[in-house]
Amino acid sequence: MLPSCWNEVAKKKGKAMNNSRFVRRSNAWCIRIACAAAIMIMLGSKAQAACDFPSNPPANSVVTCSGVTTTPFQVDNIPGVQVTNTGTWNGAGDTFLMDFRGADLTDSVLINEGVMNWTDAFNPTNASRGAMSKFFNTNQATFAEAYNRPGGILDVSLDPAQASANASAIGGLVVQSRGPNGAMVASNQGQINVASSAGDDVGIYGMIVRADSTVMVENASSGSITVERGVPNANFSVGILAEILDDSTIPVSAVIDNSGQINAATSNSNAVVGVGVYMRQRLPTIGNQPGVHTLDNTGTIEASGGTVAGVLFDDGGNAFPDITVNIDNSGSIIGNGADFSSAIFIDGAAIADTSIFNTGQMIGSVFTSSGNDIFEMLSGQITGEFFVFGDGSDTFDLIDGLVSGLLDGGDDADSADGMIDALNFDTFTGDAPEFVNWESVNVINSAAVSFATDFTTETFSTDATGTAIFTDTLAVTGDVMNDGAIDMVSPDTTGTATIIGDVAGTGALELGVNVGSDRADVLSIVGDTSGSSIAISPNSVDLQLATGNDVLVVEVTGTTSVGDFTLPDGSTMQEINGVTYELSLIGSDWFLTASGSPGGFNALPVPTLSTWSLVLLIGLFLLVALVGIRRS
Numbered sequence: 235m236l237p238s239c240w241n242e243v244a245k246k247k248g249k250a251m252n253n254s255r256f257v258r259r260s261n262a263w264c265i266r267i268a269c270a271a272a273i274m275i276m277l278g279s280k281a282q283a284a285c286d287f288p289s290n291p292p293a294n295s296v297v298t299c300s301g302v303t304t305t306p307f308q309v310d311n312i313p314g315v316q317v318t319n320t321g322t323w324n325g326a327g328d329t330f331l332m333d334f335r336g337a338d339l340t341d342s343v344l345i346n347e348g349v350m351n352w353t354d355a356f357n358p359t360n361a362s363r364g365a366m367s368k369f370f371n372t373n374q375a376t377f378a379e380a381y382n383r384p385g386g387i388l389d390v391s392l393d394p395a396q397a398s399a400n401a402s403a404i405g406g407l408v409v410q411s412r413g414p415n416g417a418m419v420a421s422n423q424g425q426i427n428v429a430s431s432a433g434d435d436v437g438i439y440g441m442i443v444r445a446d447s448t449v450m451v452e453n454a455s456s457g458s459i460t461v462e463r464g465v466p467n468a469n470f471s472v473g474i475l476a477e478i479l480d481d482s483t484i485p486v487s488a489v490i491d492n493s494g495q496i497n498a499a500t501s502n503s504n505a506v507v508g509v510g511v512y513m514r515q516r517l518p519t520i521g522n523q524p525g526v527h528t529l530d531n532t533g534t535i536e537a538s539g540g541t542v543a544g545v546l547f548d549d550g551g552n553a554f555p556d557i558t559v560n561i562d563n564s565g566s567i568i569g570n571g572a573d574f575s576s577a578i579f580i581d582g583a584a585i586a587d588t589s590i591f592n593t594g595q596m597i598g599s600v601f602t603s604s605g606n607d608i609f610e611m612l613s614g615q616i617t618g619e620f621f622v623f624g625d626g627s628d629t630f631d632l633i634d635g636l637v638s639g640l641l642d643g644g645d646d647a648d649s650a651d652g653m654i655d656a657l658n659f660d661t662f663t664g665d666a667p668e669f670v671n672w673e674s675v676n677v678i679n680s681a682a683v684s685f686a687t688d689f690t691t692e693t694f695s696t697d698a699t700g701t702a703i704f705t706d707t708l709a710v711t712g713d714v715m716n717d718g719a720i721d722m723v724s725p726d727t728t729g730t731a732t733i734i735g736d737v738a739g740t741g742a743l744e745l746g747v748n749v750g751s752d753r754a755d756v757l758s759i760v761g762d763t764s765g766s767s768i769a770i771s772p773n774s775v776d777l778q779l780a781t782g783n784d785v786l787v788v789e790v791t792g793t794t795s796v797g798d799f800t801l802p803d804g805s806t807m808q809e810i811n812g813v814t815y816e817l818s819l820i821g822s823d824w825f826l827t828a829s830g831s832p833g834g835f836n837a838l839p840v841p842t843l844s845t846w847s848l849v850l851l852i853g854l855f856l857l858v859a860l861v862g863i864r865r866s
């Protein structure tokens with residue numbers, strides 16, 4: 235037989251996936267499967283059956299089930315069996331369809347290409363159960379795979395009359411690999427539907443994929459997962475759960491790749507929790523092995539109802555060290571809850587370092603934990619009430635796209651606690667969203683950003699190519715390092731921005747000036763300017779003749795010294811509307827004063843006729859006089 239994950243890997247390579255770890259890992263597994271397959275061909279038996287092939291075939295059998303059946307197919311403590319359903323398989327009540335159990339299920343492969351219906355489902359056992367397969371907790375499957383192929387349908391509906399009989403979760407595809415450092419691969423390329431219409435006190439799941447060390451889950455572009463709970467219930471309704479269990483002696487990882495549709499819908503009751511993709515590391519590894527949890531989403535993940543998360547990570551409240559969560563979204567992640575809406579929720583008890591790369595759409599808030607988190611907003615749109623990064627030194631890079639909601643770096647805006655959050659406007663052009671609790675705010679790499687809402691930070695900076703546009707009356711609390719440009723130009727020269735902190739840097743300060751009415755945009759600095767050499771650039775807003783009166787441009791309450799500000803190119807002189815002005819320090823305030831007479835000299839109005847005009851006029855008079863003399 236062909237290794238069943240071979241096609242998956244080929245397809246991923248064809249997609250030019252950038253997640254090379256995923257491909258490398260897949261290749262390693264496929265080599266193992268290829269070997270197992272070769273052994274099967276040499277040793278195994280092959281059977282065709284209308285879902286009535288006797289259970290417990292020899293090891294390494296390849297079993298195909300067709301036709302219609304209601305008989306469970308059991309594999310008990312037999313390694314290397316591959317079972318494929320191509321027909322229609324109906325089960326009802328407390329039952330299994332494909333039932334894998336026992337101590338050794340290594341290299342089991344479960345495939346559905348037909349229809350598997352589980353109606354009136356209930357689960358009185360203490361272990362979760364799915365329409366398609368179940369491995370008990372005692373299993374020792376060091377590697378196993380499960381596929382719902384294109385066209386395959388897994389349909390589960392819970393029995394309302396048996397609501398109280400349920401003891402554990404019910405799902406569409408439920409598999410786990412519990413051997414030493416076990417690995418589990420599962421892929422949905424067809425349809426999975428799980429529905430509950432009664433108050434069943436049990437979690438319902440499209441897919442549950444678990445292992446001690448390694449989990450790989452795919453919902454392919456042809457895949458759709460719908461989990462729907464019609465009535466209030468405190469338990470979970472989840473599209474995909476990818477969970478690392480316990481006892482791994484090697485670093486653990488879970489990779490989820492969604493390019494299809496995932497919808498987890500609950501009723502609008504507050505207590506109802508709906509989750510599109512649930513990433514979890516529940517129990518301790520041996521020796522606190524590092525854990526990496528990765529979601530690559532190019533499709534749609536949506537959770538709707540009462541309290542919802544498009545994507546959720548938790549570590550069972552264990553605060554495991556050395557956990558990394560990576561989310562790459564170029565599709566849609568939507569949390570649409572009546573009471574609580576999050577697109578991404580990293581449980582606050584975890585200390586995971588979370589990295590999020592977004593080029594797609596997110597609707598709903600984002601919460602990360604006390605780790606050091608990174609959010610790269612590369613393009614697309616995120617719309618939510620809050621984007622909260624919590625404790626730890628976190629970074630938000632706004633490069634392109636639209637952010638609608640409050641960006642909250644967490645902890646405070648002070649580095650004394652050792653937690654220093656950086657908000658970087660990197661090449662971004664547009665309006666800054668509202669933000670709080672960032673120790674460092676930076677406008678870099680040719681970014682041009684308008685700031686309309688007062689903010690507090692420890693250090694605000696522009697690099698040599700960055701422009702910060704301050705709207706009228708903006709107040710910035712924090713020190714400012716301006717190596718690029720602060721642009722306060724307002725057409726009516728009424729800008730009165732305030733910096734409550736020290737100012738330094740070698741950049742520019744763009745102001746609007748009206749030298750006809752002795753007015754300019756004024757920057758107030760409640761602090762010192764020592765050591766700076768900022769070039770004030772007065773931009774005349776109209777052509778009114780200059781009065782030559784003093785014009786205030788910068789006021790400083792602390793210390794400021796000659797040379798801290800200049801005019802462009804290090805000059806101290808500039809002609810504006812016919813009068814040469816000089817930048818003068820008077821007290822601790824900076825004025826434009828008519829050249830040579832700092833301190834209030836009222837220059838005479840500039841003559842309306844130039845000297846050349848006068849000469850021309852005098853010449854004309856002389857000419858007229860000469861002509862008059864000759865005629866007389």
Ligand SMILES: [Ca+2]
Pocket residue numbers: 602603604605606607623624625626627628644
């Ligand atoms: Ca954090």
Ligand SMILES: [Ca+2]
Pocket residue numbers: 623624625626627628643644645653654655
């Ligand atoms: Ca923080």
Ligand SMILES: [Ca+2]
Pocket residue numbers: 643644645646647648653654655671672673
């Ligand atoms: Ca902070």
Ligand SMILES: [Ca+2]
Pocket residue numbers: 645646647648649650651652653654655673
């Ligand atoms: Ca802090």
